[in-house]
Amino acid sequence: MNKFAALKPLQKLSPYLNWMLMLSISVLGFIGLKLLSNPERLAILGLSSLMVLGVMGSWRWCWFGLQLLRSRIYLNWVFARWRRRANRIPVTNLPPLCIVAPTFKEKPWITERVFLAIAQEAKSLTQPVTLVIVTTEPEIVAIRELLKSEDPDSRFVNLIAIADPGGGKRKALADGLRELARLNLPPETIVALMDGDSVISPGTLRKCLPFFEMFPKMGALTTDEMPIVVGSYLFSEWLHLRFCQRHLYMCSHSLSQKLLCLTGRFSLYRSEAALDPTFADVLENDKLDDWLWGNFKFLSGDDKSTWYWVLQRGYNLLYIPDVMVYTIETISGSFVDRAYQNIRRWSGNMLRNGNRAIALGPNKTGWFIWYCLLDQRLSIWTSLIAPGLLLIYFFQTNWTAMAIIWSWILLSRPIMLAIVFWGRESHLKPIHLPILLIAQWSSSLIKVWTQMNLAQQKWSNRGNQSQAVAGSRWERWAKTTTSRFLVVSQMFSFVIFLLCLSKVVNPIQDLPGLWWNSQVLAQPPITQIIEAIDRGILPNDGQDDSAPLQALINSLPSKGIVQINLPIGEIDLFRPIEINRSNTIIKGQGMGRTILQAHFSRKLAEAVILIRPRFSKTLLVSQNKVKNIQLRSFTLLQMLSKTASGLDGIVLENVLHAEIKNLDLEKIGNHSLILRKSEDINSEYVSINSSR
Template identity: 30%
Template sequence: MNAQSAADPSAVNRFLKSVVAWSALFLVIVLLAGLVDPRYLDPQHKQFLFLLGFIGMWRYSNAFMHYCRGMYFLYWKYPRMRKQADKLGDQALPSEIYMVVTSFRIPSHTTYRVYRSVFEEAARVGVPVTVIVSIVERSDEVLIKDILRRHIPDGAQVKLVIVRARGTGKRDGLAHAFRALSRQMPADDAVVGVVDGDTKLLPGCVANAVKFFKLLPTVGGITTNEFCEVEGSELIRQWHALRFAQRHVNMCSMAVSKRVLTMTGRLSFFRSKILIDPLFISDVEADHLDHWRLGRFQFLTGDDKSSWFSLMRAGWDTFYAPDSNTLTVEHPPEKNFFKATRQLMFRWYGNSLRQNIRTTKLLGYERLGLFTSYVLYDQRVSMWTCLLGLTVSLVASIIYGAQYIIIYFLWVAISRTIMTLAYAFSGHSINPMYPLVLYYNQVAGSAMKVYALFNMNKQSWTRQKTTLDSGSGRFDAVLNQVSSKIMLFSSLCIFFGAVSVLIHLTQRAY
């Protein structure tokens, strides 16, 4: 701590709590290590350990590969690209910028902070900026106009356009805003930022991102780095913070190949000619999936995945600007940690799986590239492998003794602590709660992925509390529900059959 922080009692308390928490974490690891009987690490058990270790090596090698690619991009490739963009100076800026902001049922104090940051960043960037706001309530319009009047000088080149949406979902709101954008007749080199109504723009985030469109002519969309401010318990705050740290590393990794897998709705930038394309607007407004069992159904959520797919299908690359920073004001859908995270994970992972299946089927490795194709296919496998270690260890501990589950949790504690410490180099803060949260994410997240895989048509917004109307008859709806349960049950049977094979091989090791 420096002298200033040492004089601040709250900073001293935070430091002491951190020291105690990290000490408790390492104490748990030491205690678990002390409970392990050395005989269970004897070579006679090598077959069992090898089988689990082989799967673990494969999973951790994937994580290590992403981490190394991410650090290479963050500390080597991107700084050199940033220098090239900065050398262009103001010439790298587009002639005009548009900011599309969507808001629906967001608390007024959050709306005030978000729109003030948007207007101030628009005035700061140095080129004409038009802010297109897609809202539902009249009260939001009054508040937004008041924010513009109070905080933006009269001479600033900032124009406000209000679009009233129907409140039928974010996709409709975006489509209305994109059509309003097309009526503005943007210049050929214009860039459009799409901002969520709960995302505060940090100084310099617009200029830091839009300059790369001049430097990278094949890039059609650029997404940004996110930090979070969560209105909830300490546990859910750390859960969100860890998610953004993991996202940052994965984004950097995929940016090496210019194949960032999502154009986040928090803040992403696009070339204007892409957003006014009727096909792109249709993709965002009425995206759908033709499923072999569930038929055709529309995507209610996941507009960020739809925009990414539309870019990739049109032949554009995608990129990530790690120094274009935003602060997301998160409002958990439930006060209960487990209910809130379950709802959020089901929405996020369902969106990913729906786009995963459609993307690999329609685009293929010729368009995606070998590495991106591998990452997408690996997403379908990882949900099972994350559950395999826990399940096998539990069964082995029941059959052979509790030492196996102790060894398993010792490995979990050590490996997740190492992963937590590695995130310190990403630029995001770390917390001693991360190892526990990491493991919870992997186990609970895998369970939610498995459930979402067989219930692709189930979707809902956590804020709007709206669900997808299947539009089918009673018989079709019942058939879909029954077939989803049968498919899920069959897959779980196959999974536990694989666990039985591993246990049988373990018996042969004795």
């Protein structure tokens, strides 16, 4: 007792500590942005990327701000006025109510809570509630006993039981509605469709039914929700987050007296709509004629089917924000797998019905709701921009750009969560931040796949139902291959967009550059010709020509083919000539006409002409290979006496592709031509007259 009493102050303080922690995370993000906001760091992202990200960020936040503003107007002014009007309607003036509640092999404690709540709520009305249950025989017996314990004389609940052999929720709902249609009910009757795991809170019926009296054009309404999850803390917090987000957006949509969905957990309909034969037909056999997958039946999403039916016929739809329905979820097994299956199912239902709702046009749906339907498609991709850029910057090791994005996320997302959870029964917790990011990013990826695979459906928590691609083996292969191609094409286009944002590629520059390069490569390379005599290499003057020749070679541009034409006459070399540059041609005027005379010994260098890569003093290794060297049409002559230490003539070291043509190597002391680690060397018409 004392232990639990001591914990109570901490439990009361916990929500405030969570809010302070979320505020601290937001402040941390602000500090990060402040530290990274100088122009030098922002320049890493680039002006164009900053502009695009700024425009898209402003658009998304303005859209969120508009939804928030509309929701507050609806909640605090519009609906508050409606609620005062609704409370003034006497209970005796409320229309009769029928409830269709299919259930199938639910846990007994869940069934007990669900149907006892219905019986207790029925006592708040002056007319008995007609309850149609569609379930198995043992469950029918159990529910009869529950209702008898709460309403022994059946004064408040008139039970109609239909045995369900397991035909699925859609068929169960349709059978229940057809049973009601045979009862010749008053035209003002209201029909509620609800799940067998949803518990209505006290006052639900009394608060909802007056709106059908107030708004004759309203065809249906739905309520707020709160999860009760057994078996997974993370799944529970994820649903709390989802329902808080749902509440904000439903309030905004209801300001237009239209909605984007009617939850299957608990929604109310006018009997003129719910008991229309086509309504039950759509519930049981709703289909979509898709350009790729053909005509296929919906497996789940009965609430989306009824929503589309009501929307198509021009009815108004309302959200009642002050009525809570508790939905019970029991989780066994992997939380990740269950969350994935739910997201895939919800996303598929949204995309399958959203396409045909958009086709109705804004005059039928209302302009705001019609744009909301379009935004559901756009937000699939905008939600992936941040994680996509983070991945690219990670592989680029661009930590500054990653820090800027993470700082923005840490600043903005806690603020968004604070807005979403404000005034809710659910408590804001730090765990909601990673759940929000993971759920947002993963659901977008699932939607990318799902929008091209609408016919592939699975409902794991309703008997593990599934529906695959129809058709022959070849048809299935063609449809699946096309679907995969479209998914990959969309993802590839999106990745290119992200690479442009991150400045990895620039199509405006890269595409013309590729075209120009292809044109250049298609043309033969241009050879630049330099006359050595114009660069101070004068024959027959007895002066050292090695210095100006070496300076000329060293001054050549790093790219392009260059040919040095040596003049006729004797060119005196007092130092060796070294060629480190690729694509170099040394050409004389013919053997015996252009004569290179070496006036130094081996003490100065090992050879007269050395062709090798430039030596790196820092790495102490040669860099790469020298490529495409040509030596043509001259005589190489050693002028020292035979007793002097002999030179090698030409040394090629780490050379790839070389031509040695029309050379006369005279009186070379050692080796006339040496090849070291060289490949593809072609020699033609080379005369060797060694002095030894």
